[in-house]
Every structure is written in C-alpha cells, then in structure tokens.
Amino acid sequence: MEAKSSNRCSFWLPKKKRSCANTRIESSMFCGNHSQRLEGQWIPCPIDPSHSVLQENLEWHVKRCPLLKQTVELSGQRFYQKGINAGNDEEEEKMGSCSLVTSEMKRNLLYSMSVSKFHQLIKKIEDVHGGICKDIEDSYLSPEACNIWFNKEIDRKLPFQEKHVLQQGSILGNLEEIGVLKRCNINVECCESDLEEKDDNTAPAVVEFGAGRGYLTQMLADCYGIKKVYLVERKSYKLKADRSLRQKESLVLERMRIDIEDLNLNAVESLHGVPYVAVGKHLCGPATDLSLRCCLSRQDGESPVLRGLAIATCCHHLSQWKSYINKEYILSLGISKDEFHIMTSFTSWAVDDDHGSKLPGVDDIDLLDSK
Template sequence: MASSNNTTAVTCAYFLQTKKRYCRMSVKPGRKYCGEHASLDAANQVCPTSAAKYARTPCPYDPNHSCFVSQLAKHMEKCNSKPKPLPEYIKENINVIDNDEEIKVNLGTLSDKELLAIIARVSKIHSEFVGELPVSVGRHPVLEATLASLTESRGSWRHVFQSSSILYNMAKVGVLTSGEMRSTYVEFGSGRGQLSYAVGQAVDLETDALLMIDKSSPRHKHDNRYKVDGESHASIHRVRADIADVDLGQVPLVRNDTKRLVGIGKHLCGAATDLALNCLHRANNPNGLVQGVCIALCCHHQCTWRHYVGKAFFKELNLSQTDFAIMRAMTSWAVCGSRQAKEHSDPAGENEAKTSILPGRYAAMGLDIERREHIGRQCKQIIDRGRVEFLSSWPLQAKLLYYVEPDISPENVLLLAHAPLR
C-alpha cells in the first residue's frame, strides 16, 4: 500500500502493511518511491521529463523484482534468477514413449456383467502368462549390523530389510559384483538415496560408481555420509531432473567412464518405472551396456498408457488401452483390505468406495475383500508382465518375484533382470 503521509523525502513512501511501517530504502532526488516499489505506482511520481528515464518493468525471469526499462537487457544478462543452461543430457520428455491421451475408467460405470467378464479375462491371462510368483526373501550381510541395531517394530527396520533383500537378490543373479569392470549403479527416484547407500557398502567405490536421479533435492541425503571434509565422493553423483527428461547415455559418467550399467529403484511409483526402463533402454548399446535391472514396484494405479513399456505385450493379447485403464483401476483392490498398509495411499480406491460403488454391490457379485485383493494383485502382475517382456527383448533374463513378506510391505514384488549368465 502506498501512502503520501510519509513526509520524509529521503526514504521510500511505500507502506509495508505486514510490518506496519514505511519502507526504509532511500530514493533518488525528486522521487517518492525506491527502485523496488517504483513500478507499483502508475504515475511514478516523477516529472514528465524524467518519467521515461526512471520507468521500471518487472523482470522477465522473476516478476518479484523490477529494473529500469533502459537497463533491461543488461539486467537480464546478470540476473540471479536467469535460468541456467540445461546440461546436454537433459532433453524434455525424451523417455516418454508417445502422447496418447489417457483414458480414465470409473469402475462404478461398468455393469455387473461387464465387470465380471473383465475379471474372468484377467484370471485367464494371469494363469496363462504370469502364474504364481516365486518367493525369494533374503538378507545381504552388508546390512546385518544396521538391522541388528534397529527395532523390528520401527518403520526404519522394514525399509532397511527391504533394501537388504533387494541386494540379496541382485547378488544372487550376479548384478551386484565389484572389481571386474567399471560398473555404474543408477538409482531412479532415489530420494534420500538409501538404496544407493546400501549398494555403495556392497561394492568397491574405488572401481564402481553410484548415480542417483531424482527431481527433488531432499535433506539428510544418505550419500552425504560418504563426504570427506565436506567434499563429495568422486564415485557418487546426483542428477536433479525428472526421469522423463534424462538422456542417460549422455550423462558424462555413463558416456565416458562406464563399462557396465545396472538400474535400480525402491518403490518407484507407477509411470516412473516405465520412464526408468525406457531411459535404460535408450542408454543401452549393441554391446549390452545395461547388465541388470532391479526395481521394487508399486503404485500401479498411477501407471499411464502413454509411458507404459508393455504395450506390445498387451496388443499381443488383444488388450486395448481401455482394458489397461480398467486393470489399472482394479489394481487398487490389491490393498483394499489392508488396514496396516499406510506406506502408499490410494485415493483412487477411496473415491471408488465412497462415490462410485453402491453399498453391497461387490458382496452381491461374490467379490468379498479377499477376492478383490486377489484380483487386484493379478492386475498388477499382468501390467508387470508387460515390463518383463520389454526387458526380455533387450535381451535380458527378466522375472517377477516376491522379495519380502506382505506384512513388511504390501507392495512386495521385485522386477529383476540380468544379462544371460555365461
């Protein structure tokens, strides 16, 4: 708010409402407002001959500050808000497969007959192409001391146990090796980097490297534990970017100093898994740079057709984009009966329960909670089977397995792939 009650000509006449006082910035002779607030006054309170000279405009990079119109070009060269040039490995939507418009399906709009028909089809496809997943729960020795120091009732113990079992399964198929050749382990959606930190303890960082990709920059990152005298470890790197935009093969670490690439992720939600797989696929080469993939899957209700890498598998089964959307909606059933599964919320399932489905409808159809959970898991695994087929075409040997018990995490399926064992 501007006011003329301030009689002091030396300081700005703009009244700061939140601070209940006038701005204390000095003003130029003959002017009423400082440079910061001059643009807020249309008349600018200057004589006509000097109005053009002192005219100000909001900065194109950040409208929260302004500059003289006459000095705009010079200001834009040195403005602190000027966007920094993007690295050569950042290319917008390079890992997005296509731009198909998403189809959204509300299960409440399907008739009982239609819903039962798609359920029967899901069960048939699951039986023929997925089957029962093997269980491979284990612990890697590198995390035994950490597990022993935590209480099993704490959430942190469960997270470390999941990482331990992921490392166990990576080692089991030979993708967690060290010393043979320069390997880079790329964690997608790394967050604080807990999984990368665990991998770093299991390999030799004198020869191997860690690369973490995440669009946010969280506090208390685990890779800070590798710092010496405030300096980052030479073998640990972070890329702050959306997975959709990362041309992995152009990241200097991968392009110049990597002989073997392994992609990892822990609870990589929905479409992020498909973006990560396509990112790795683009970085692969005829010599098989990508030697392994190990991703703990989750949040299938957030998958999208435009990002999904398993389209070819769906089309082979004569499944359409609409069928994909229906299965995606039914994946929320997989945790509908779990009162302890707070690790991942499911707003899609909640909305269905509150608004889309009449009370008692499922009971009348013979779809109790246990049956719906089973169908939801089948839908998840069919979507994941498309990802397995995508990896198998590289070629890698790929499979799905349970890597922890459901009481540790209801999202307990691991996508594991490795180069053919020689």
C-alpha cells in the same frame, strides 16, 4: 488468547477435529489456502503447474518462481532432453491415443461398465494371471554382505528403519543372486562383478532412479564397494545420504535433479562406456516404465553398459498407457487400453477400506446374483 484465536482461519478440519491454525487474510474469515477461489482468479503456474497463482500476480510470479532457476540450469545440461522417455509418435499411431488419463477418468471408465462386463473383465484378468504368473515365486533374501546394516553396525548418524533396511537388503541380495553384484571381502577395497571382464576389478557404477534421499545407494556403497554413483531425483530432499557418501574415499557421486522422463542417460559423459547397475525403490506408477525406457534406449559404442536392473514398484494406480513400455504384449493378451486403465484403478482397492460403496447404484448382492 481470545484475540489470538480471532486471527486464526475459521475453516473446520473434520479429520483433525479442529479449525485451521493458519492466520486469516485481512477482510476474510479464512487463510489463503481456504479462502474462496473465484473461477478464473487462480491459474496454474506455467513453470510448475503443481501450484497456482493469482492471475493478477502471474507476471511477477513467473520471474521469481523457485523452479525457474532450476529449469534454466537444467535446459543447459547435455543429458536433458524433454520427453525422451515418454514414448513416441510411432507408438501412438499403432496403439491409439496416449493422452494422460487422470484417476477420475479411470474411475469413470469403471463406473460406466455394466455388471456383466465387469465380471468378464475380472475373469479375463484371472485367466491371464493364471496363465503367465504360475512360475513366479517370491525371492526374499537377506545377503550376508549387508550384515553391517542388519546388525546396526553402521554410523549412528545414518537413519535406521528395520522395514526399509530389510527391503533394501533383499533388492541387493537378488542382484547378488543373479551375479550382477559380488560381495566384498573386508580387506578388499573394490568388488568384482561376475559379468565384467577378468582384468577389470572395479565394481559397476550404480544409477538409482527415484533416489529420494539415496539410502539404497548408501547400503550398496557400504556393502558392495561401489565407487561411482548417480542419483536421479526430480525433488529436493533434506537429510540426504550425499554427505555420508561423499566422505567415502575414492567414491564419485553425481546427483541429477531431473525428471526421469527427460533424462538421456547416454548423454552423461562420465558414464560413457561404463558398466552400471540400475536400481530403484518405490518408483511410483509410470516412473518404472520411464526408467526402463531410459535404460533400454538405443545405444552406441560410447553408451553406458547396463549390467543388471532391480526395481521395486509401487502406486500402480498411477500407471499410464502413454508411458507403459510393453503395449504390444498387453494387447496380445486381449486387454485393451481402456481395460488397462481400469486394471490400474483396481490396484488402489488394496488400500481402500470401502471401495464397494463408491459403485453407483450397485449393491453387493446385485454383483453376487449376476455371477
């Protein structure tokens, strides 16, 4: 037991209150994750910057990076167009620089504000919100069409979490409420969209952005007779809904492993001229804007026909001025680019139990006295 523990990494994990369980590197007290990384020794992988490699191993790694094969395959797809939904040069000229702003840069913008400027911004946000959001109401729906999911009358092999099922049901219920979806009769194979032509009895196709494992689309297929499905997701997941969806008779499924920023939906051949509904649950930060750009890009006679769209947003603190789709509107409200980024930083406070302590040199009483 003692010999076994001596091979373990000595790095202490304060949150877990124990040492790291990984095996240490020879001639070091720590594992590869916790050994000291000398400046310049580790560099971001040029294919996938989300991980780093030793500079001396770079040439070897580039030939074997797991993302290399996917990148090569993706570059050959017609619907791949690097940065097509990221914004354009014309926007940058009119609205100012659109470079990526990190969370640390956003916090620095906030901390550099004087207390009076801080309160001016808060008042501006409250005034704008009061003027444009007074007519917005919550619309939480539980459509009858989704009862087989609400009542757990589904295949036991499908994962069931009540919170997610209720959220997904409300998204679909609101689409039904505005007439984009129409519930199926039990004996009818296909649903009919109120927005489609009378002689077309097929349901619209579904494009799910940030699809993850695809269970929002699974509910759509189960409850609304959807027959054509496109799942857009840049990551790889286990336990996907794909296997269950492919078992449905006459359902056509296409999963596109691609970043939404690079997806040219007009170039997806099987979607040409097809009416579709776009959905997304938990599209983090700029992914919402990228999805909107993707759906609202210039269209021609062969382009897919957008019937409706429903997106549940999240992670607003990750939003970027670069990809934000309605810069002119924000500027018309008197909110600058820097104030936009500070506002996005504010949104993280909803899940931060002690954000006030991070304001340098400013006590709560100082903020109260300055009002």
